[in-house]
Amino acid sequence: MASTPEAAPRQAQRQPGHDPASLAAKVAAPRNRVGAYEPLVDYVLRLGDDALILSQRLVDWVAKSPVIEEDIALANIALDLLGQARMLLTYAGSQLPEPKSEDDLAYWRQSAQFRCAHLVEIPGGDFARTMARQLVFSTYQQLLYSQLETSTDATIAAIAAKASKEVRYHVDHATKWVLRLGDGTEESHGRMQAGIDAVWPYTAELFDADAGVTPYATDRTDQALQPLITDGICPDPAMLQAPWQEAVVAVLETATLTIPQTRWHARGGRTGIHTAHLDYVLAEMQTVARAHPGAAW
Amino acid sequence: MAADRLEDRSPFGYGDRRLADDIDGTEPKSAAALGPNATPWQLAADVCDPEIPAISIADLGILRAVSVSPDGEDVTVTITPTYSGCPAMKAIENDLHRVFTQAGFRTVAVDLVLSPAWTTDWITPAGQRALHDSGITPPTGTRPVSGPIGLTLSVRCPHCGSFDTAVLSQFGSTACKALYRCSACREPFDWFKPLL
Numbered sequence: 276m277a278s279t280p281e282a283a284p285r286q287a288q289r290q291p292g293h294d295p296a297s298l299a300a301k302v303a304a305p306r307n308r309v310g311a312y313e314p315l316v317d318y319v320l321r322l323g324d325d326a327l328i329l330s331q332r333l334v335d336w337v338a339k340s341p342v343i344e345e346d347i348a349l350a351n352i353a354l355d356l357l358g359q360a361r362m363l364l365t366y367a368g369s370q371l372p373e374p375k376s377e378d379d380l381a382y383w384r385q386s387a388q389f390r391c392a393h394l395v396e397i398p399g400g401d402f403a404r405t406m407a408r409q410l411v412f413s414t415y416q417q418l419l420y421s422q423l424e425t426s427t428d429a430t431i432a433a434i435a436a437k438a439s440k441e442v443r444y445h446v447d448h449a450t451k452w453v454l455r456l457g458d459g460t461e462e463s464h465g466r467m468q469a470g471i472d473a474v475w476p477y478t479a480e481l482f483d484a485d486a487g488v489t490p491y492a493t494d495r496t497d498q499a500l501q502p503l504i505t506d507g508i509c510p511d512p513a514m515l516q517a518p519w520q521e522a523v524v525a526v527l528e529t530a531t532l533t534i535p536q537t538r539w540h541a542r543g544g545r546t547g548i549h550t551a552h553l554d555y556v557l558a559e560m561q562t563v564a565r566a567h568p569g570a571a572w
Numbered sequence: 573m574a575a576d577r578l579e580d581r582s583p584f585g586y587g588d589r590r591l592a593d594d595i596d597g598t599e600p601k602s603a604a605a606l607g608p609n610a611t612p613w614q615l616a617a618d619v620c621d622p623e624i625p626a627i628s629i630a631d632l633g634i635l636r637a638v639s640v641s642p643d644g645e646d647v648t649v650t651i652t653p654t655y656s657g658c659p660a661m662k663a664i665e666n667d668l669h670r671v672f673t674q675a676g677f678r679t680v681a682v683d684l685v686l687s688p689a690w691t692t693d694w695i696t697p698a699g700q701r702a703l704h705d706s707g708i709t710p711p712t713g714t715r716p717v718s719g720p721i722g723l724t725l726s727v728r729c730p731h732c733g734s735f736d737t738a739v740l741s742q743f744g745s746t747a748c749k750a751l752y753r754c755s756a757c758r759e760p761f762d763w764f765k766p767l768l
Binding site: 345351355359434447448 | 653655656657658659686687688689690691740741742743744745747751765767768
């Protein structure tokens with residue numbers, strides 16, 4: 276707002292120390308930015324946090340699944356994701372100016388410092404919705420990791436090569452359940468459709484290029500990832516969307532389900548703006564570590 | 573045993589601590605039992621997978637290298653995990669430390685490598701036999717089927733040899749196994765999933 280020369284001193288007198296320009300500078304100071312990471316660390320945290328939070332979400336099902344085989348299956352998938360998260364967070368932590376351990380990153384960050392997508396933090400709902408999320412996420416992860424196997428970053432490539440083999444089983448598991456429930460009884464079909472409808476608005480964020488600095492900007496070009504894409508460290512997420520869409524739509528159509536048409540989509544997770552659900556996940560996940568700092572067993 | 577440990581103050585006691593030290597129940601044979609001429613590789617290969625005690629880490633293909641320093645005092649063992657989240661790695665590392673310390677090495681370093689990624693092709697023929705003999709069908713070497721329509725693979729029952737078997741769950745008692753049931757003898761069994 277333009278201020279006249281006469282108005283300026285009066286405003287300064289009324290609000291001493293509240294100069295908007297210096298306030299903005301304070302907020303932008305590195306010390307006060309809750310999550311400001313180097314591009315490589317930021318990217319590896321996205322991968323690691325997606326795996327960590329989804330793993331935590333899947334564990335909700337242990338001892339509550341419809342059948343004991345699913346208890347074991349979902350726990351196994353969660354274990355694979357946890358293993359991936361451990362390797363990724365260890366790597367991200369080693370690249371920080373002040374190196375941190377996987378445990379530091381998992382247990383001592385606030386939600387705004389997490390880089391996971393909203394898709395993995397929303398509650399799993401019923402079994403059908405959990406399977407819907409597993410289908411869309413595992414298919415994305417399979418495409419992503421197969422690209423990352425040729426990353427110019429040797430550690431990312433090694434982790435991706437390992438995880439890629441495991442994710443094939445996750446896709447297979449989710450696919451079979453979506454087919455069985457979608458093309459099943461009236462009840463199971465209705466629930467499967469509701470599950471897909473519920474997770475669909477959260478899928479676009481996976482391919483969103485919104486990265487870093489201005490969460491609500493209309494520009495979808497990922498400036499934070501651009502240097503990594505140029506260096507061949509990671510693929511452009513937007514390039515994965517077409518093959519992902521093709522794979523998921525093939526499953527949904529075979530399962531006699533309708534492809535949802537949504538008018539909105541979630542975004543912001545990659546910049547540290549999360550749903551309130553993440554805070555509850557973190558509260559549960561971090562409570563023991565925070566109650567007994569530095570405990571070892 | 574230090575008396576001020578929390579668990580030692582338990583009114584219920586903790587029984588025989590010697591058993592508890594072998595946390596996975598797969599105490600490797602002592603270095604003495606293998607004899608003084610055992611090579612470092614033989615010592616490392618004596619360690620078993622705690623989740624499938626029938627098979628050694630060498631036959632499972634996760635033991636990648638054993639190297640000894642020029643003065644013969646320090647040993648470095650290189651292992652690779654089967655699955656990313658394999659919880660057995662820590663127990664294997666502990667066993668390796670113990671077996672080499674008993675054999676008189678000064679320092680024992682255990683390196684965990686990720687690349688090249690482990691595959692079930694690295695299970696040796698002896699390992700395949702050991703799996704079969706303990707009631708686990710070895711991996712058949714078929715790629716897992718991906719795509720919208722999964723195919724059913726024939727997996728041989730380790731008990732009666734029938735191929736008339738059905739998958740109960742792709743995920744079994746450990747990350748690396750699937751749960752099957754034989755339609756001929758009705759026995760459930762584990763199948764070591766191919767990971768290629």
